[in-house]
Amino acid sequence: MEYKQLFQLNISANAQTISDVQSVTSDLEARIVFKLNAGNEEELQNVLRFVFLSGNSFEFWTELDLTLFEKKISESWLNDFAGLLCDMNYTKLGNKKLVGYNASHPHAIKIISQIQAFLETQGFANILYIPMQEEIIIDDIYIQKINSGVEDSAYQRMLNTIRNTSYPLQLYFDLTDLKNGPQNIRVISESLSNRLSQAAVDKDMLSRVYMLKKALDEQNDKNKTLHSTLITNNTYIDFLKSIIYGGEEEMDGAGNYKYSEMIKIKRFYHYEYEILPLWYKRFGHILKVLTGKRTFRSLFNDNVQKYK
Amino acid sequence: MYQTLIIIFIITFVMSSKKHKLVLCHLFYEDLAFKIVKKLESLNEENTFFLFNLGGTLHSNAPLIKTINDSLLNKIILQVPNAGRDIGAKLRLFQVAESLKINHDYTLILHDKKSPHIKDGEKWGDELLKIIEPDYLNQIFSTFEQQKNVGIVCSSNYIQNEYSKDTKSFLCTSNNIIKSVLHTYHIKTSNYDFVAGNIFWVRSQLLRQFFGSKLSTDKIIASLEKGGNIVDFSKGTNVHAWERIMCWIATSQGYSIYGI
Numbered sequence: 001m002e003y004k005q006l007f008q009l010n011i012s013a014n015a016q017t018i019s020d021v022q023s024v025t026s027d028l029e030a031r032i033v034f035k036l037n038a039g040n041e042e043e044l045q046n047v048l049r050f051v052f053l054s055g056n057s058f059e060f061w062t063e064l065d066l067t068l069f070e071k072k073i074s075e076s077w078l079n080d081f082a083g084l085l086c087d088m089n090y091t092k093l094g095n096k097k098l099v100g101y102n103a104s105h106p107h108a109i110k111i112i113s114q115i116q117a118f119l120e121t122q123g124f125a126n127i128l129y130i131p132m133q134e135e136i137i138i139d140d141i142y143i144q145k146i147n148s149g150v151e152d153s154a155y156q157r158m159l160n161t162i163r164n165t166s167y168p169l170q171l172y173f174d175l176t177d178l179k180n181g182p183q184n185i186r187v188i189s190e191s192l193s194n195r196l197s198q199a200a201v202d203k204d205m206l207s208r209v210y211m212l213k214k215a216l217d218e219q220n221d222k223n224k225t226l227h228s229t230l231i232t233n234n235t236y237i238d239f240l241k242s243i244i245y246g247g248e249e250e251m252d253g254a255g256n257y258k259y260s261e262m263i264k265i266k267r268f269y270h271y272e273y274e275i276l277p278l279w280y281k282r283f284g285h286i287l288k289v290l291t292g293k294r295t296f297r298s299l300f301n302d303n304v305q306k307y308k
Numbered sequence: 309m310y311q312t313l314i315i316i317f318i319i320t321f322v323m324s325s326k327k328h329k330l331v332l333c334h335l336f337y338e339d340l341a342f343k344i345v346k347k348l349e350s351l352n353e354e355n356t357f358f359l360f361n362l363g364g365t366l367h368s369n370a371p372l373i374k375t376i377n378d379s380l381l382n383k384i385i386l387q388v389p390n391a392g393r394d395i396g397a398k399l400r401l402f403q404v405a406e407s408l409k410i411n412h413d414y415t416l417i418l419h420d421k422k423s424p425h426i427k428d429g430e431k432w433g434d435e436l437l438k439i440i441e442p443d444y445l446n447q448i449f450s451t452f453e454q455q456k457n458v459g460i461v462c463s464s465n466y467i468q469n470e471y472s473k474d475t476k477s478f479l480c481t482s483n484n485i486i487k488s489v490l491h492t493y494h495i496k497t498s499n500y501d502f503v504a505g506n507i508f509w510v511r512s513q514l515l516r517q518f519f520g521s522k523l524s525t526d527k528i529i530a531s532l533e534k535g536g537n538i539v540d541f542s543k544g545t546n547v548h549a550w551e552r553i554m555c556w557i558a559t560s561q562g563y564s565i566y567g568i
Contacts (some may be wrong), residue, residue, distance in 0.1 A: 048407055048408060049408060051407055052404070066534050075526065078525050078526070079403055079407065079524070079525075080407050082400070082403075082526070083386075083400070083403060083404040083407050086361075086386040086387055086388050086389075086400065087386065087387075088362070088367060088373070088385050088386065088387050090387075118526075121526070121529070122391060122400075122526060123388075123389030123390060123391025123392075123396065123529070123532065123534055124389050124530050125355060125389070125534075126389075140403050183478035213336070218368065221340065221365065221368070224363045225365050228390075228535060232538075232539060234540065235539050235541065236539065237539035239539075239542060242542065249376065250524065
C-alpha cells in the first residue's frame with residue numbers, strides 16, 4: 001500500500017480480540033498493539049501462546065494498562081513479558097522496542113520504573129517507554145491516535161509535525177472505539193494518503209528521510225556488534241602481549257623490551273639447547289638411552305612409552 | 309543372542325523416538341549458523357521443538373531466517389538481548405519454552421562455537437557438535453534410556469575437571485566466582501566434571517528441578533555480564549563460572565556426564 005511509505009497503521013487488540021484483529025491488521029498491513037493488564041499472568045500467557053505458537057507472523061508492540069496493578073508485579077509476569085519482547089516481530093523504531101502505558105494512572109511512573117529495572121537486569125536496555133495520549137512525540141517518533149475522521153486542522157498539524165520527525169507517522173486506532181472498525185480505518189488511511197500525495201514535495205522528501213533513517217538505524221545496529229567484536233579482539237591482543245611482555249610493553253635502559261618469565265625461560269631454552277647442531281642433539285638422545293633415562297624403542301617409534 | 313540385541317535396539321529406538329526433545333540454540337556467526345541449522349535437520353520431527361536466538365546482526369539475516377523456517381517443523385526464532393553471551397541466551401530460551409509449556413524430555417543446549425581467538429577453535433566446535441550427527445543420535449538416546457544415572461551426554465573429548473582437591477579450588481580465573489555461586493545457592497556436588505564449550509544433551513527434568521527449586525533463570529541472567537566483551541583471559545566472569553556450573557545442575561542432583 002502506498003501510504004506505508006508515509007505512515008504506519010497500529011491497531012490495538014487484547015487477549016480476547018487477537019484473532020479478529022489479526023485478520024484486520026494482515027489485510028491493512030498494520031501492526032497490532034497488544035493491550036495488556038500489567039500483572040495479569042493468564043492474559044499474558046494467552047498472548048504469548050498466540051504470538052509464538054499460532055503460526056501467524058505479524059508485527060506488534062504492547063501497551064500496558066496499569067489499572068489492575070496492586071502492589072507488586074510478579075516475577076512470573078515479568079519473565080513472560082521479557083519473553084514476549086524477544087520476539088523477532090516486536091516493533092522497533094530507532095533500534096528501540098516500543099512499550100506504551102497509560103500515563104494517567106497515579107502510580108504509573110513507579111510501576112514502569114519497576115518493570116524497567118527488571119528488564120534492564122535482563123539486558124533489555126533499548127526500550128522506549130511511551131506515555132500514551134491522543135498525540136505523542138517522543139524520541140523523534142510521532143504517534144497520533146485517531147478516533148474518527150481527520151479534520152483539516154488536525155491534518156495540517158500532522159503535516160507540520162511529520163516534517164520534523166525521522167520516522168513515518170504512527171497512526172493508532174482502537175477498533176472498539178471505531179464505528180465500522182476496519183472499513184473506517186481504510187477510509188481514513190486512504191484519505192490521508194491522498195492528501196499527503198497532493199503535497200508531492202513533502203511526500204517524496206519524507207519518504208527519502210524515512211528510508212535513510214531506517215538505513216542509518218540498521219548500520220548503527222551492525223556498528224554496535226562490530227564495535228563489540230573489536231573490543232573483544234583488542235582485549236585478546238592485550239592478553240597475548242601480557243604473556244609476552246608480562247604486562248606493560250616496557251623497555252629497559254638498553255632499549256630492549258622487558259619480557260615475562262615465561263618468555264625468558266623460552267628464550268633460555270632456545271639459546272641453550274635449540275640452537276645446538278642436530279647431530280649433537282641426536283647424540284644426546286642416545287646418551288639418555290645409555291644412561292637409562294629413555295627407552296630404546298622410543299628412538300624409532302613415537303607411539304611407545306618415551307621416558308622410564 | 310543377536311536377536312535379543314536387535315530387539316533391545318528396536319525397543320530403545322522406538323522409545324527414544326517417542327520422547328520429546330527441546331533444542332535451545334544460540335547463533336552468532338553467519339557462516340556457522342547455516343551449517344548448524346543444516347545439521348539440526350537430523351533432529352527435525354514432530355516431537356522436537358527448536359528455539360533459536362539470533363545474536364549479533366543475524367536477526368536481520370533474511371536468508372538464515374528463511375532457512376530455519378523452511379527446514380524445521382516446530383520452531384521459534386527470538387532475538388534475546390546481549391546479556392551473558394550464549395549462557396544468558398540459552399537461559400532465556402529455556403525460560404520461554406517453560407512459559408509456553410512445551411513438552412520435552414531431553415534438551416539439547418548448543419551454540420555456534422567458534423572461539424576465533426583460539427588456535428583450532430572451529431575444530432573444537434565441530435567436535436562438540438558431533439552430538440547432533442545422525443550417527444550418534446541413537447547412541448545418545450539409548451544411553452539416556454538404559455543408564456538412568458546419566459544426566460548429560462556430550463563429546464568425550466571436552467569433558468574437563470578443573471577442581472583441585474588439595475587446594476579445594478578451581479584452576480581457572482573464575483575460581484572465586486564459582487565458589488561464591490556454589491555457596492550462595494547451596495549447589496553441592498562431588499563431581500566437578502563439565503563440558504568445555506557448553507554443548508550437550510541433558511535430561512529436561514534436571515533443568516526443571518534446578519531452576520524450579522534453587523533459583524530462577526532471571527536471577528542468573530541478572531548476574532551475568534552484559535555486552536559483547538566477555539572474556540576470562542586474566543579475570544574471571546560470571547558467564548564463565550556458569551559455563552561450568554550448567555553441568556553441575558546434573559551432577560549436583562546425583563547424575564553423571566557421559567562422553568561419546
